[in-house]
Each structure stands twice: as structure tokens, then as C-alpha cells.
Amino acid sequence: MQSSHTAMCHILVRFFKNCPKDNNTYSITLSSSKLSIAEKSFLSDDGTWHLIKEIDQVLAFDISVVMDTVHISSFEALYDDTELADFELRDEDGSVKVHKAVLAASSHVLKRMLSGSWRETKEGHVDVPGTSAQTLQHFKDYIYLRKLPNTGLEQVLLLASYYMIPQLEQKCVNKLVNSLTAQKTCDLLELAMKHKVNRLILAILEWVQNRGVEVKDMRSFFSSCTDNNCEELP
Structure with a gap:
């Protein structure tokens, strides 16, 4: 894309799937020695044009792209299960029932907490201050169903950052930035x-x-x- 105001050339990239029924998430790693780009990563379908380089002239260059599938375990069948749910996420205004195994599979921070001798493990719940029952429900929706809400993304993002769930964090960021x-x-x-x-x-x-x-x-x-x-x- 040639800028109309300066002689700068802006090179942008957007990664999307051609098949709308493909529910997999993919990542690409982009590199170019000519453009001095090393292993810049993107997730599929984030809807964003990413600026990868500004150059002061149009030139020929080659780009190496490596694509991988981001493997996502589905816990959809357990979403409505209450019989085997053995843990709760709590806030001042409510709680959400979950499965420890699902939490552990979603976050290494939660896995370390649940597999250790922490008080929360013994009591069967963890208090999440500064959030809401709705945010906790949105958090559960993602780790079980891979669904994001249309509102309240900021608080979900903070939970993703706190519990170190990079895929959820990135998806929240992409959705927030696009609007x-x-x-x-x-x-x-x-x-x-x-x-x-x-x-x-x-x-x-x-x-x-x-x-x-x-x-x-x-x-x-x-x-x-x-x-x-x-x-x-x-």
C-alpha cells in the first residue's frame, strides 16, 4: 500500500480462513530477512490488518510463513454438568460451578494452584475479587465453549492476563481493538x-x-x- 502523503510504503498482513465451517484456530509465524522481521506471530481470524513494516521505497522481497494449528481441547459436553463439578469461582455477587480438571487444562497458573496444598484447593473454591458473577460466567463460557461475550471483554481480559491464558487474552485484545x-x-x-x-x-x-x-x-x-x-x- 503506497501512502498518498509521503513516499513511505506500508506493508500490512491479515490472516483469515477461507472455509467458514473450519472451527480450528491457526497461528502463523512470519519472517523476512530483507525486511528485518523475525518470527512475528498472528492468530487466524482476528479481523485486524497488522502493520509489519514501513519502508521508504518499493522493493522486491520474500517472506517466509509457517502455519500451525492451535490445538484446542473441547469441554463442551461438561458445560452444563453439575454432578461432577467439583470447584467454584466466586465473587461478592455470586459463583460459577466448574471442574478442576478443565481449569487445570486451561491455565498453568490454575493447575499449579489446584495441584498444590493451597487453601483454595482444600476449600473447593477460589475468590476472585474485583470481578462479577457475569464475568466469571463469561470466563467459563470461553474455557468450555470457546465463546466470547460482546460486552464486558475488559474484565475477561484481566482474568486471562492474571491466570496467564494467552489465547484468551489475545482474542479479547483483538475484539476490543477492532471497535x-x-x-x-x-x-x-x-x-x-x-x-x-x-x-x-x-x-x-x-x-x-x-x-x-x-x-x-x-x-x-x-x-x-x-x-x-x-x-x-x-
């Missing part, structure tokens, strides 16, 4: 910085760099904020 406005960009950047979600920080910066959101619009939003009272831009 950014100037105000949402500022709000999400604040959230990412506060909770040190580096994956989200980098995705936002890449989105702004690709002009998904204009810096001038973000500046307008910041200038409309006075005394911590921000008016939503039209």
Missing part, C-alpha cells in the same frame, strides 16, 4: 497501563500507528476532560 474510537482508545490505554497488560498496550499503539484512530481525535478527547470529568465525543 476502537478515540474515547475507547484512551480508556483502554488507561486500563492497560494500570493493570500492566502489555499485549493490549502494544495492540493499541499498533492500531493508532495504522491510523485506525487519529491522534488528533484522541487529543480532542483529552482536551475535553477537565477535573476528571470527561464528556463523550460525538
